Amino acid sequence: MQSLTPSSSGINLKSLIRTKIQSNRVNPNRPVIRCVYRFDAANAAVNTGTANTNSVGHVGGSRADWQSSCAILASKVVSQQQNAEKSGGAGNITAVNGHKAAMDLDLVPIDNQPKPLTITDLSPAPMHGAQLRVPYQGVPGAYSEAAAGKAYPKCEAIPCDQFEVAFQAVELWIADRAVLPVENSLGGSIHRNYDLLLRHRLHIVGEVQLPVHHCLLALPGVRKEYLNRVISHPQALAQCELTLTKLGLNVTREAVDDTAGAAEYIASNNLRDTAAIASARAADLYGLQILAEGIQDDSSNVTRFVMLAREPIIPRTDRPFKTSIVFAHDKGTSVLFKVLSAFAFRNISLTKIESRPHRNRPIRLVDDANVGTAKHFEYMFYVDFEASMADVRAQNALAEVQEFTSFLRVLGSYPMDMTPWCPSRED
Numbered sequence: 001m002q003s004l005t006p007s008s009s010g011i012n013l014k015s016l017i018r019t020k021i022q023s024n025r026v027n028p029n030r031p032v033i034r035c036v037y038r039f040d041a042a043n044a045a046v047n048t049g050t051a052n053t054n055s056v057g058h059v060g061g062s063r064a065d066w067q068s069s070c071a072i073l074a075s076k077v078v079s080q081q082q083n084a085e086k087s088g089g090a091g092n093i094t095a096v097n098g099h100k101a102a103m104d105l106d107l108v109p110i111d112n113q114p115k116p117l118t119i120t121d122l123s124p125a126p127m128h129g130a131q132l133r134v135p136y137q138g139v140p141g142a143y144s145e146a147a148a149g150k151a152y153p154k155c156e157a158i159p160c161d162q163f164e165v166a167f168q169a170v171e172l173w174i175a176d177r178a179v180l181p182v183e184n185s186l187g188g189s190i191h192r193n194y195d196l197l198l199r200h201r202l203h204i205v206g207e208v209q210l211p212v213h214h215c216l217l218a219l220p221g222v223r224k225e226y227l228n229r230v231i232s233h234p235q236a237l238a239q240c241e242l243t244l245t246k247l248g249l250n251v252t253r254e255a256v257d258d259t260a261g262a263a264e265y266i267a268s269n270n271l272r273d274t275a276a277i278a279s280a281r282a283a284d285l286y287g288l289q290i291l292a293e294g295i296q297d298d299s300s301n302v303t304r305f306v307m308l309a310r311e312p313i314i315p316r317t318d319r320p321f322k323t324s325i326v327f328a329h330d331k332g333t334s335v336l337f338k339v340l341s342a343f344a345f346r347n348i349s350l351t352k353i354e355s356r357p358h359r360n361r362p363i364r365l366v367d368d369a370n371v372g373t374a375k376h377f378e379y380m381f382y383v384d385f386e387a388s389m390a391d392v393r394a395q396n397a398l399a400e401v402q403e404f405t406s407f408l409r410v411l412g413s414y415p416m417d418m419t420p421w422c423p424s425r426e427d
């Protein structure tokens, strides 16, 4: 799979925005320009080598720098909201995934869709309104939009061109909750989002598990034999890897920012040699036909999303709760067994464990005069366990974990998604 994300370093916000605009001008047909910024924003934290601080600081130096760098375009946000209402788009999420495509194959005017929020749209001024505002990365028709609708059925889902924007929209009180995909049953963890959880100070307040039913979409009249390229989110490409091969397509696979963005790109550039992997709702929204459906390699394909807020919720014990933590230790991975036993002794089940590079201190050198220098990689460990922070067992386990670790943060204690299991789509 070709990665279309160029690397760079030593960036600041203004140069990023300039890069983005220039890239768009140079080659308006590339669907992936937004990646340039997304990748660089992540690297900003790598370059400064800091974790656990607000990423705003990394981007522009200080929060004040960042704010003065941003255009204050609150009215644009409002007009996006109005557009969304008019188009029945982001604010009106019904059966997004698992939704029968219309057989009317006329191209729809895709300009009706609300434009994704970008970093320059963020205003530090709070927005008021009764509806919960939930930013997600992608454009209408993305699975993240569906996840927002599942978590908060009456919410106004706000498309953003990158995760960083969704986080900052909540941090700056423009929005109320961000929705973030963290893992998929086939594609595995979405690593970058674990890093983002650590860099930002938002709290996990809920989770949603969304069955993901992928379709192969192309312009009306296009047949599979005409295709020489399939574009989608890297996770979606990974989830359909075997099926794409089985379909006998002689295509290159290219990664773009989100599934629905791939569909939109094909429609707006009238690409007859390219297909997208996206939802049936994306086919509806962007006037594409469904060439094949259910193309994920496993019918029970599920993505887990977490919801993030400025404040934690008050944990309870009257319903199943999950707690997510992240920890590290100065002396490397040897602490892992002790931490895990703190949960095992209390009969607390772990549902997930993930390790990521410790970006502050990625390597630990251990010199041995006789044999040389061992170079150990250092990790941050992310653990989800099935207990509420209001449960005394969890409190005792964490008190113990704290003794073993040099760094411990509770990312959130939140209700588990206990919705009935229905992996197949309801047509």
Ligand SMILES: O=C(O)C(=O)C[C@]1(C(=O)O)C=C[C@@H](O)C=C1
Pocket: 137, 138, 141, 142, 143, 144, 145, 181, 184, 190, 212, 233, 235, 236, 257, 258, 259, 260, 303
């Ligand atoms: O591209 C989208 O539609 C998304 O919402 C992103 C995303 C992901 O990040 O995993 C969400 C669910 C699917 O697993 C594929 C892609």
